[in-house]
Each structure stands twice: as structure tokens, then as C-alpha cells.
Amino acid sequence: MKVSVVIANKDGERFLKRCLDSILVEKGDYEVIVVDDPAPRGVQGKRTNRVRRIGLPRNVGAAEARNIGVKNSTGEYIMFLDVDTKIQPGWYKEVLSFFKRNKKT
Numbered sequence: 001m002k003v004s005v006v007i008a009n010k011d012g013e014r015f016l017k018r019c020l021d022s023i024l025v026e027k028g029d030y031e032v033i034v035v036d037d038p039a040p041r042g043v044q045g046k047r048t049n050r051v052r053r054i055g056l057p058r059n060v061g062a063a064e065a066r067n068i069g070v071k072n073s074t075g076e077y078i079m080f081l082d083v084d085t086k087i088q089p090g091w092y093k094e095v096l097s098f099f100k101r102n103k104k105t
Contacts, residue, residue: 003030003095004075008065010037012083019085024050028092033073034083037065 005023009016016034023032032051039055054072056065070078077099081087099105 001029001031001074001076003028003077003079003092003099004070004073005030005032005079005081006066006069006073007032007034007081007083008037008062008069009034009083010059010062010065013040015084019081019083019087020051022086022088023081023091025089026092028096030092031073031075033069035065035069037061 007016007019020032020034030050034051034053036053036055037060038058039053052072054068056068060068066080077095079095
């Protein structure tokens with residue numbers, strides 16, 4: 001896996017579909033990890049081909065939710081997004097190119 005996209009989600013369920021749709025139109029070697037902080041009913045541990053949802057039993061805050069996402073990622077590169085982000089088409093090539101040019105990032 002090249003890129004892991006980690007999204008900390010607290011009360012952002014109304015934005016999540018738009019965010020995921022904007023990510024998932026891209027082809028590439030990536031995964032998306034949504035850390036629900038805490039998990040809404042019915043979504044704990046849900047998974048699709050590219051998207052894994054990790055439901056937390058209680059609120060731990062954005063930083064800890066992101067850290068949990070990183071610990072559960074398999075990507076060589078980690079990218080953080082907020083749940084209300086709508087990412088632009090072509091993001092995968094741009095992000096991969098940026099990471100390759102900026103080894104210390």
C-alpha cells in the first residue's frame with residue numbers, strides 16, 4: 001500500500017459520504033481509514049474494499065483518533081483529511097509526487 005488516508009470523524013456523518021466519494025473516484029494504491037470518535041450506531045468496524053471504519057467506544061479527541069488511524073494503516077505514506085474535506089480529482093498522483101519529492105515530509 002502506498003498511501004493511507006486517515007480521517008478522524010467526530011459528528012461529521014453528514015459530510016462523510018461527500019468526502020469519501022471525492023477520494024474514491026481516484027485509481028491508485030491507497031486505503032482510507034475513518035476513525036469514528038466515538039462510533040455512531042451501526043458503523044463500528046464496517047469495511048469495504050478501500051475503506052475501513054474504526055469505531056471508538058468514547059471520544060478521545062482528534063489527535064488520538066489520528067494516531068489510532070496511523071497505527072491501523074498499511075501505507076508507506078500517511079495523509080490526514082478532515083471529514084468535511086472534498087478533495088480534488090487527481091489527488092492521488094499529486095500526493096504521491098509530493099511525497100516522493102519531499103522525502104522528509
